[in-house]
Amino acid sequence: MPLTEIHLDPKSRIPLYLQIKEQIKDLILKDILPEGKRLLPTRELARILGVNRSTIVSAYNELLAEGFIESRVGRGTVVMKKKPAQESDYNYEPLNWSEFFAYFPKTNHYSLYRDSDSLFTQEDIISLGTGVPDPKYYPFNDFQKIISKLLKEKGRIMLQLSSVEGCYPLRETIADWFNFEGKSTSPGEVLITSGSNQGLYLLAETLLNPEDLVVVENPTSMNALRIFRAAGPKIIDIPVDETGMKVDILENLLSRQRVKMVYTVPTFQNPSGTVLSLSRRKKLLDLAYKYHVPIIEDDPYSKLYYERIPPLSLKALDKHNNVIYLGTFSKILFPGLRIGWIVAAKPVIKQLMPVKRLVDLHSNTLEQHAFYEYCNQGLLEKHLQKVRKIYAKKRDLTIAALKKCCSNLIDWNKPEGGYYLWCQLRGGLNSTDLLREAFYEKVEFIEGKIFSTKEDREEWLRLNFSYLDEDLIEEGINRFSKALCKLRKRHKIGSSKEVSSVKPII
Ligand SMILES: Cc1ncc(COP(=O)(O)O)c(C=O)c1O
Structure with a gap:
């Protein structure tokens, strides 16, 4: 009788009655106990196994509940004729995961542009859409040396938890950059973040309520729009012209409505x-003081200038600490190690710290020390001197290719720094339609509409010139131009009168 072969482990955390139940169930499923077979009476099995009768009663009750056995008058407990349904007998329907997700405000902007994590997997597509530096110029060897030295000399501390606000020497270095520009700043006013995108997310979490009003530029960074949309405030945009945000329009708004914060990318937007001109910078700060509004200055590109040095940052010009500054190594070095920083008044940093702790405890210890070492050895300035020349050349190559291939169909600016050409299609062409054509030509860019709250920039698009290998720029623009010509053909436009009647860009 197989029931006598049940083995019990009195030390197991599984109760005895469940051990018995599971072993009997196993015997039934393997047909060792066939349909209709009588189980031993509870008293007898209890005696054989050396347990209380109530233990066997509980085990049988479990099997009864699951339909593996039944009690029959006059026959005792028998194995069920028909075994209960197993998982494979169910008509299994996969979970519809969207029913399980918590409410999250919709980003509400569809883009043909693929998510960046798939960007680098399709090798045959030439990307004019990304926002990253050229990997060829990443200071790989320097970082390799610095990281192995840190691990060797500082040992396990580099893999240990560290302070939420970030590595002190790195915060000191960042504070000193501002001190050097005449803005007295202490390490206590610096919080290291995992990229400036996280910095903005932390600020939105810390400062914004759904009923608030946030001012952004039009156009503005799509990541910033996503973060603000998720936080739920009302977003109002202020147009940008060739010298940055139109602060006179902002003044008009501030005089009429209570604004919670102004978000701006004033340098190589x-x-x-x-670039926001110096006079507008001063005016913007005056408005911030007059109307008691914090300004979020997002500044990833200012060190990437190719002509004139841009004006001082708003933060460096800020006399009363109204400016909350976001910085990052993503554009000036590389984006993968995810280190950025917030510079703000101490009460803001204090309020941000618990939110930062909640999100990721602190930014990566080893990487923070590595960036500090890199800056401390004077390598950042050398790297910047090198890449400024490279990106200036790439910008010029991109513009030269555009001039050659499609100057009758599109206008563009010539930025003095940063990564992007901001372009306007002529003759009413739409950049979403163009992106569809571009995919057939295996080239991509970003549609203008995703840079505006109202998605009203349909004839605009952004071309990146930092990422592509110099040798591929012309081919990329050729493909882009082919897509453009095809689109123009489909729209049956192109009379020279119509083409030349567009407004100046921005
Ligand atoms: C204006 C602006 N801010 C922030 C970021 C993101 O920076 P990080 O990689 O540090 O999150 C970008 C990148 O595209 C950007 O253009």
């Missing part, structure tokens, strides 16, 4: 490449 993404996507328009514009």
Whole structure:
């Protein structure tokens, strides 16, 4: 009788009655106990196994509940004729995961542009859409040396948890950059973040309520729009012209409505490449002081200038600490190690710290030390001197190729820094239609509409010039131009009168 072969482990955390139940169930499923077979009476099995009768009663009750056995009058407990349904007998329907997701405000902007994580997997596509530096010029050897030295000399501390606000020497270095520009700043006013995107997310979490009003530029960074949309405030945009945000329009708004914060990318703006002039910077700060509004200055590109040095940052010019500054190594070095920083008044940093702790405890210890070492050895400045020349050349190559291939169909600016050409299609062409054509030509860019709250920039698009290998720029623009010509053909436009009647760009 197989029931006598049940083995019990009194030390197991599984209760005895469940051990018995599972072993009997196993015997039934393997047909060792066939349909109709009588099980031993509870008293007898309890005696054989050396347990209380109530233990066997509980085990049988479990089997009864699951339909493996039944009690029959006059016959005792028998194995069920028909075994209960197993998982494979169910008509299994896969989970519809969207029913399980918590409410999250919709980003509400469809783009043909693929998510960046798939960007680098399709090798045959030439990307004019990305926003990253050229990997060929990453200071790989320097970082390799620095990281192995850190691990060798500092040992396991480099793999240990560290302070939420970030590595002190790195915060000191960042504070010193501002001190050097005449803005007295202490390490206590610096919080290291995992990229400036995280910095903006932390700020939105810390400062914004759904009923608030946030001002952004039009056009503005699409990541910033995504973060603000998720936080739920009302977003109002202020147009940008060739010298940055139109602060007179902002003044008009501030005089009428309570604004919670103004978000700006004042230097080599993404996507328009514009630089807010010094006089507008001063005016913007005056408005911030007058109307008691914090300014979020997102500044990933200012060190990438190719002509004149841009004006001082708003933060460096800020006399009363209204400016919350976001910086990052992503554009000036490389984006993969995810280190950025927030520079703000101490009460802001104090309020941000618990939110940062909640999100990821602190930014990566080893990487923070590696960036500090890199800056401390004077390597950052050398790297910048090198890449400024490279990106200036790439910008010029891109513009030269555009001039050659499609100057009758599109206008563009010539930014003095940063990564992007901000372009306007002529003759009413639409950049979403163009992107569809571009995919057939195996080239991509970013449609203008995703840089605006109202998605009203349909004839605009952003071309990146930092990422592509110099040798591929002309081919990329050729493909882009082919797509453009095909689109124009489909739209049956092209009379020279119509083409030349567009407004100046931005
Ligand atoms: C204006 C702006 N801010 C922030 C970021 C993201 O920087 P990070 O990689 O540090 O998150 C970008 C990148 O595209 C950007 O253009």
